[in-house]
Amino acid sequence: MKRREFIKKAGAGAIAAGAAMGAAVPAIAAKPVIWKMVTTWPPHFPMLGEGADYIAQLVNEMSGGKFKINVYGAGELVPGLGVFDAVSQGTVEMGHGAAYYWAGKAPAAQFFAAVPFGFNAQSQNAWVASGGGMALWEEIYKPFNLKPYLGGNTGVQMGGWFNKEINSIEDLKGLKMRIPGLGGKVLAKAGGNAILVAGGEIYTNLDRGVIDATEWVGPYHDLKMGFYKVAKYYYYPGWHEPGTTLEAMVNLNAYEALSPEFKAILDTAIERTNSWMLAEFEAKNNDALNELITKHNVQLKKFPDDVLKQLKTYADEVLEEVAAGDPMSRKVLDSFKAFRAKIYEWNKITEEPYHQFKYI
Template identity: 65%
Template sequence: MSKKVTRRQFLKTAGAATAAGAAMTIGAPAIHASQKYLWKMVTTWPPNFPVMGEGAVMLAKWIETMSEGRLKIQVYGAGELVPALEVFNAVSSGTVEMGHGASYYWAGKSQAAQFFAAVPFGLNAQGMNAWLYAGGGQQLWDEVYAAFNLKPFAAGNTGVQMGGWFRKEIKSVADIKGLKMRIPGLGGKVITKLGGSSINVAGGEIYSNLERGVIDATEWVGPYHDYLMGFYKVAKFYYYPGWHEPGTVLESFVNKKAYEALPKDLQEIITTAMYRSNAWMLATFESKNNEYLYKLTHEHKVNLKSFPKDVLDAFKKASVEVISEITSKDPISKKVFDHFTAFSRKVDAWAKISEIPYYTSIM
């Protein structure tokens, strides 16, 4: 399937979506199974963004096919209908029915939201899915988002991210002091705490800022996305692991009233499509990352480096402090993080005799 064509087809049909159509479906009372819905999904991703943007388009397509066209969702890239960081508001207010992003973008709305995306030194993809799908995490997420009239779903996962691209070698924690790094969220706060600066740079400007030395380092995603950005041409050192994002959950959310107004079959279709999207994205990341890691290391001779132990230890200590500062001030953040931590401890005990010795045995 060509995602580009599919997206264009959707955009072409956008003319048929009226504001009245949206108003009709949100909060409508009695619904017949034959009723048609024309929804809009706004995303935080540039149009056709690899994996995330493609996945959002596929999600809409699966829902349309499963519902025989009764629920048709037009997908918009960031800025096509609303700017990336307005996605949450647009769905919360009911201007559009669906959004797609990552919950740490909404820390300004709710500090607790970010724990459903990524926690430094927290759970990896398998752990996040276990927590959300079978450990009580989803119920907490529902609670946090319900305050904004939203119903959230896990709709993807990046897997373990990379630590980022650095122009200079990081030999010890002293090298973080004065470091200007493009790293948002909790990871950025950690860098700041260690004497560096977390610089906010729009996606399209990172490359040139890194090339010109306006920033010394940047994190992005993993080998596939980082390769496409061309960072290997302007930064010599590629660090692992991505301690700040060990398995970032990508999300899609639905306006709660719009969701509740749907008949049961369409609700179940949406819910089930989200699981598929989550599994598809993680599998695609794993498959693409291994392919592009090979390109980076074999074709472009990229210098892979592990963060020194004292640096990782300092990152870990600072992460605990950064999170404590949030949870000590915000009861719902504390509730979410305490639950997350209790679940993580048991998962870690199990990983010690399952995933860890598995990996040791194959290496």
């Protein structure tokens, strides 16, 4: 039922309408909360848009249909990059996207999406949920009347599609690559041209030589995009996005108007989606990678160590530059670096030897 229709019926005699449907529940209990969620994804986009759908589904199920969220793809209600403003201004109650899209409004937001040589999914979740990150993220979004959430994670992404081999840092000079955010700034330091191209236009641009290279997500998504038809080399690791966090955001007034149980239902639906998405990525990426290699003859390549080393140096510079220009970013970077030092020490004796088990 659409909100408008509901209000009409409620006004005209909801009890009678309820009785006609065979329900004995009083009208006041049956009045649902109906929200709109706008997203930066094409409608029902695999895993990412599906994550937004999953949040809505869980909220609907848990509330017994009393709290409904209608999900809109990019452009259906507002443009993909209009999500932040629409939720901030209360045009809609909720959004789903990734925080690096809002770097122009709040530079510090980028740390909660993807940082070159930053955290993988597990460390990002630990930093945000249990290591002080969430308080900072809330501080960034509060002036915009927004409440942020960890709303999914892609895991470690791939490094991208190239039409030539990358054998030294020199090979990035003059390279026209589709790579957004902080990763793009790192490429620029290496003399490359970071070009912004919307998802739907990457293939054509790569095919026509408007760009020489592109990153996207990982094998599962990249296979669907057909990049293997127009680029030969598929590089790893995704140094620029080692654990990209998707975000859900909620208008603070809309949130405060919810009952305590609907707040808890919303919070918990989003948290479940955060882990669901990572499990999906981890379970499905390798099959797609195999198809790319065996069926489409893609050449899988690793960035040389000295290229990664130089990119990491540039990445550190980029992060310090962001922090120098914005006090909130300084605060977030300090927290990020302190947590990184700690989790690096811990992972040296846990995750790192774990990943060596396969060779012994």
